[in-house]
Amino acid sequence: MPTAIQIAIESPQLMSVPMSRVLYEDREDHLFRRRVRPTQVKVGRCTAIQLVCLTALGLASCSIGAASGIPTARDVTVRTARPTPRDTIPLERLKRLASKGASAAYSPDRVISPTMPIAIRRKHPEGSSYHEGRSYTFLIHSMKFAGVARLDNGRLVLVGTGWLKNPVKDERAVFVTHSDDEAESWSQPRIIHWGQEPPEPVHLGNNRLVLIPRDDLGFTSFSEDGGQTWDEKIPFPLLSDGSNRQTYRHGTLLVEGQSITGVFYVQGQLRDGWSAHSLLRRSRDGGRTWGEERWLPPEWLTSEGAVTRARDGALVVALRTAQASGLPSYSDHWRRITMARSLDEGRTWTDHQVHFQYGKVHSRLLTLSSGDILLTYAVRMGELDGEIYHGIEAVLSRDHGKTWDWDRRFILFRWAMHQSMHSPQSIELADGRIMTLFGYHYDAKWNDGTLNAAGYPMGITSVVIWTPYPEGK
16 A cells, blocks of 8 residues: 555646655654654545545544653643633625735735724823724835825825835835725825825816925926826926026925915025915916015024915915923924914914924814814824823814814824834814824934934824714814
8 A cells, every 4th residue: 555655646637745744753753664763744635545644644533642751731721611812703794905925924915904903093182982993004115205186086195105126125116005995995006106205196177186295305297197107307497586596395285276376485585583474375386486475573483384275265374383491492393383364365474373392393283174273293202191192183173273172182003113103194084983004113223333324314294084973074
């Protein structure tokens, strides 16, 4: 009679199984009558004889412990019903969601991780409360500077950057992806530009989009088909006052038809140690030219910022601001937030307020369908229960930006490793929930010095989906 190994080797459609699972010890085996060693065998379709032989091998291996002289414990449990956790995710769904590799890495075909519950903390004078949100992370290498625009047909178009090519040098690409199911899933990314620029998509109606620079001179490019194709890249216009100065921005743009209004800044004369000067720039032709400009009050000591239109007609701005007098300025992380309103398109301003002392940057404003205004911002140095933390926060104004409900603000996300929380953006979903998109970083400095290469810190981009009205409007 042929041996089990002979039968297995001769069987078709083979798969690898470690022999050490079947027999581990060098010894005389009563089936083989020869010495065998742990090795790789091939096992394919099994006949009844094969199954008998392989079963015998397994039984033989079970006697190893007893033969070794090491005592074996016995299970003397009296079987009774006892509480136990329940696994309720259907197996087929679990197989789609979970990693199948020993490394625990997700398939390269996935764009985002599975969605997971996340606790949203809401501050309150009588004690914080919590409600559940949902969160996932993009599985795109060192993804940063993500921005989203919604088309008229409901599609969400995301433009971001990633380290997608050179394994040792941070050669970044700009890519586009889209969602047709309210940010539940995203299409496979398509690279549209190689370079360090981090442009932001802006919707101009129908399927028209324009890319506007963010944090650098960058370029402008237009799409007439929802981001599938893009026109040539053209330089963003310089300041129109004849000085040919470069302007920079980072924050919400206000789009009203073909009119785009944004907060920009230039570097200029020092005052109280602050060199940035904020101004409003407006395009009347969908971002091709930017001829209308107005400086914001220089005594505010501000730079980049966000702008939205309140339901009462006011322009509302949120601006990055110099830290409080007497505090150090180790870096631009030590900044705070200025809020103000204008009822005459920026000629005069009211309700000027400065919030926090340090550590709050990258403000974004969103006027909700309810009429409330949502401010989302990055917390590079925040405070929770007397302890420092880094994260993403949001707060509502229910009176068109005149006051903000700071005592009931939301803590959406926390990250301990690196304080450079980055570029949050909130959009309102069809059901009234909020999708907040933001970046943060992996950066472990405790090493022998060889890991501080180009590309570090590594970018991570995540989403939190949550409600600003956990107790109803």
